[in-house]
Amino acid sequence: MAVVDTLQKAGFEAYFAGGCVRDELMGLAPQDYDVATSAHPEEVLRHFPKAQKVGVTFGVVLVRRRGAAIEVATFRSDGQYDDGRRPTSVTFSSAQLDAQRRDFTCNGLFCDPIRGTILDFVGGRADIQARCLRAIGDPARRFAEDHLRMLRAIRFAARLNFQIETSTLAAISRHAAALAHISRERIGQEMRMILTHPSRRRAAQLLLATGLLQPVWPWPLEPAHVQAAKLSWLGGLPEQTGFALALTALLCDLSSTHKAHTMPEAMQKLWVLSTQETADLRFLLSQLPVLQNWKSQRVAVLKRILADSRAQDLLALYRAGTPDANAIQELEARVRELSAAPLAPDPLVTGDDLIAMGQRPGPKFRAWLEELYNQQLENQFPDRTAALTAARQLVQQHSPPRPHER
Ligand code: ATP
Ligand code: MG
Secondary structure (H helix, E strand, C coil), X not given: CHHHHHHHHCCCCEEEECHHHHHHHCCCCCCCCXXXXXXXXXXXXXXXXXXXXXXXXXCEEEEEEXXXXXXXXXXXXXXXXXXXCCECCEEECCHHHHHHCCXXXXXXXXXXXXXXXXXXXCCHHHHHHCCEECECCCHHHHHHHCCHHHHHHHHHHHHHCCEECHHHHXXXXXXXXXXXXXXXXXXXXXXXXXHHCCXXXXXXXXXXXXXXXXXXXXXXXXXXXXXXXXXXXXXXCCCXXXXXXXHHXXXXXXXXXXXXXXXXXXXXXXXXXXXXXXXXXXHHHHHHHHHHCHHHCCHHHHHHHHHCCCHHHHHHHHHHCCCCXXXXXXXXXXXXXXXXXXXXXXXXXXXXXXXXXXXXXXXXXXXXXXXXXXXXXXXXXXXXXXXXXXXXXXXXXXXXXXXXXX
C-alpha cells in the first residue's frame, strides 16, 4: 500500500497486480503483493533508493517493506518470443498492454488500493466469478510464446478449483509435446508447486488428461485403471505433503515393473530435485514394499524404519495406497506397540568393544555391529553384559582359527 501510495503521489500510475488481486477477490490470503506502475525502474529507484534491481531490463525492482519483498514492475509489453521461454525484448507500455501480456484473465487484474477500484482490461472478474481459467488472447499463440504457461494453467485450475475454458484446454492438449523444450529447472519448480498443494490429485488428473505429463516423464504412462489407482493414491495423501512424498505416490505403481532403485536418480536429473528430496524419494520408494509386507519383517527392520525421520511420510503413503481400512488399523496398532519402547536406543555394543576383542574395522565388522544392534532392538539382551557375551560368540564363530605359530 505504502509503495503504491508513494508512486501515485509522485504522479505515476501504480496498482497491485496479478495474483494478489485475484486472491483478494476470491477471499484468499495473497502469498505476496506485486505492484505494476507507469514509473520506469530508475524512477522507482529514485523513490526507493534501497530497492534492489532484480531485472531492470524487464523493468522489475524489489522494494523491501516490513520484512516483505514487493516486486515493483514497470508496465510492459513483451516482444518476440524465439525460444518458447522468454521474450527477446520488452518495451515499457501502459496498464492495458501490461494486462494483455499476462497469462490468464484471473491473473490480469489491477487493483488501486487508494481509490479502492479494480482495473479489468481482460474480463478477469467475470472469469473469477465463473471459476473459469482462460488464456488472455489467442491461447495457441500464448502457449507457443511460453510453453510453461501450460503447466501454470494446470496449477491455477487445480489450486483455485477452476474449469479450464474449452479453447484454452484444447490448445494445451495440442501443444503439450512442446513442454519437452522447457528447462528441467522450470519444470521441476512448477511440478513442486503443483504436487505439494492439496489439489494435487486434480492437477495430476489434468496433467494426464491433457498429455502434459508424458513429455516430461521418462517412463511410458500406464493403462487407465492404473492411472486411476495412482490418482486415488495421490488424493489420499495428507494436505501438507512434501514433494518427495507426492512424487513417490506418482511413481510407486511403476516401481514394480521398472528398476525402483534407479528412479530417484532419474527423477533428480529430470526435475532437478535437491539432494534431500532425492534421498527422501529413495527412502520412501525402497521402504514402502517393506512396510507393505510388515507381517513378514523382523522386528529390528520395522523399528529401524519407524525410527527414521521420514516414517510418518511412509505411513501416510501406506494409508493413501491401502484401500482396506482394517489393514491400516492393524498396522497402526503394531506401530503403537513397537513405539512403546525407544525405537533407536544407544547401541549396547560399539566398534570400540569389537576392537577390544582384537577385531579390525571392515565390512565384516560393520555386519556384526548391525546384527548385534538388531538383536538389541528385538530385546534379546537384558543388559550390556549379555550383549558383550553375544558379541564375543559372534566374533569367535566367524573368525578363522589362528594359524599355529611355528
Ligand atoms: P502465486 O500465488 O502462485 O504467486 P501469481 O499469480 O502471483 O501466483 P506469479 O508466478 O507470482 O503468479 O506471477 C505473478 C503474475 O505475473 C501473474 O499473476 C501473471 O499475471 C504474470 N505472469 C507470471 N508468469 C507469467 C507467464 N509465464 N506468462 C505471462 N504472465 C505471467
Ligand atoms: Mg506471485
